[in-house]
Amino acid sequence: IRFCIFLVVIAETTTYLQPISNVGSNVHGYIVTTELIRIESHDTFFLVVTQRHVVRSLSAGTLYRNVVVLWAEGGKVAYSACDVVKEEECKRLIEVAIEAFGSIDVLICNAGLSMRALFDDCDLKVLHRLMDVNFWGTVNCTKYALPWLQRSKGSLVGISSVAGIHGLPGRTGYSASKYAMTGFLDTIRVENLKKGLHVMTACPGFTASNVRFSALTADGSQQGETPRNEDKMMTPQEVAHIVARGIKRRKRLCLMEWEGRGTHFLKKFCPGFVDKLFYAAMAKEPDSPLK
Numbered sequence: 383i384r385f386c387i388f389l390v391v392i393a394e395t396t397t398y399l400q401p402i403s404n405v406g407s408n409v410h411g412y413i414v415t416t417e418l419i420r421i422e423s424h425d426t427f428f429l430v431v432t433q434r435h436v437v438r439s440l441s442a443g444t445l446y447r448n449v450v451v452l453w454a455e456g457g458k459v460a461y462s463a464c465d466v467v468k469e470e471e472c473k474r475l476i477e478v479a480i481e482a483f484g485s486i487d488v489l490i491c492n493a494g495l496s497m498r499a500l501f502d503d504c505d506l507k508v509l510h511r512l513m514d515v516n517f518w519g520t521v522n523c524t525k526y527a528l529p530w531l532q533r534s535k536g537s538l539v540g541i542s543s544v545a546g547i548h549g550l551p552g553r554t555g556y557s558a559s560k561y562a563m564t565g566f567l568d569t570i571r572v573e574n575l576k577k578g579l580h581v582m583t584a585c586p587g588f589t590a591s592n593v594r595f596s597a598l599t600a601d602g603s604q605q606g607e608t609p610r611n612e613d614k615m616m617t618p619q620e621v622a623h624i625v626a627r628g629i630k631r632r633k634r635l636c637l638m639e640w641e642g643r644g645t646h647f648l649k650k651f652c653p654g655f656v657d658k659l660f661y662a663a664m665a666k667e668p669d670s671p672l673k
Contacts (some may be wrong), residue, residue, distance in 0.1 A: 391442050441452045457472045466493040466519030476526040486530040488629055491563070492541035493519035499600035501554040509555035516559035521566060528570075535578035537629050540567045544587045547645050548656050551664045552671045571634075581631045584625050587641035 387617030441552040464475045479486060496513040497508055520540055531538055545553055564583050571581035616639060628636035637643045648656050665672040 472522035487536035489527045490539040491520040503600040512555035517562040537580040544603040584636035
């Protein structure tokens with residue numbers, strides 16, 4: 383199931399809008415929201431929450447539980463079903479936000495789907511699907527939110543990855559989609575240079591979420607389990623705090639742990655060495671496709 387939590391936060395004169403999602407990980411939306419509120423010291427906020435499938439009892443229950451949590455945090459919450467792959471649904475989602483709250487100051491694009499397979503073995507439908515979610519999901523939401531962001535001189539944020547800084551073996555489609563997202567956001571930044579729009583790309587490393595459980599294998603089926611030790615990864619709360627702080631500071635590139643900072647630095651001077659590091663790291667995974 384592809385979850386997408388779409389949040390609009392209004393406090394005083396500031397409105398935060400966040401289409402934020404991870405496949406199988408629907409906690410990131412309200413975590414980022416609460417982090418933004420802590421950093422901005424806001425007490426009241428308004429949100430639009432969305433999820434792709436609301437007809438199944440499990441999905442509907444999960445969506446409602448998120449709404450309850452956001453209510454408890456002091457939010458005014460509305461919700462609407464949306465699949466970020468479908469342009470018309472993204473358009474409607476922005477319309478719902480504007481109808482409910484009137485403006486958008488921050489759009490965070492975090493709809494994410496991963497994979498684990500060598501390109502040699504991979505069905506091309508897997509790469510198409512990742513591009514649809516990770517890249518086109520960002521494009522679709524940005525297209526209809528951009529006029530409102532320009533009006534508010536707000537922030538457009540894309541949650542990319544270390545895999546969007548350097549190619550990650552065994553994640554060909556994932557890296558490609560994150561590179562595409564980065565190129566898109568960089569161009570939007572340049573086009574809006576004189577309009578006061580802030581554009582930030584955030585590149586977390588491995589984060590303890592359910593995204594690896596839903597990662598696609600070579601034939602397009604879900605992986606079902608994580609090949610990595612989730613306990614040693616950054617938590618969603620840590621990532622959310624860094625992203626929220628980057629928004630407040632209107633940063634251009636938001637790097638996080640040593641993986642992101644080290645990759646960004648070393649690639650400038652010794653990209654071949656980074657190739658070897660990435661290969662070695664991925665080859666150590668249990669049942670690695672590189673073995």
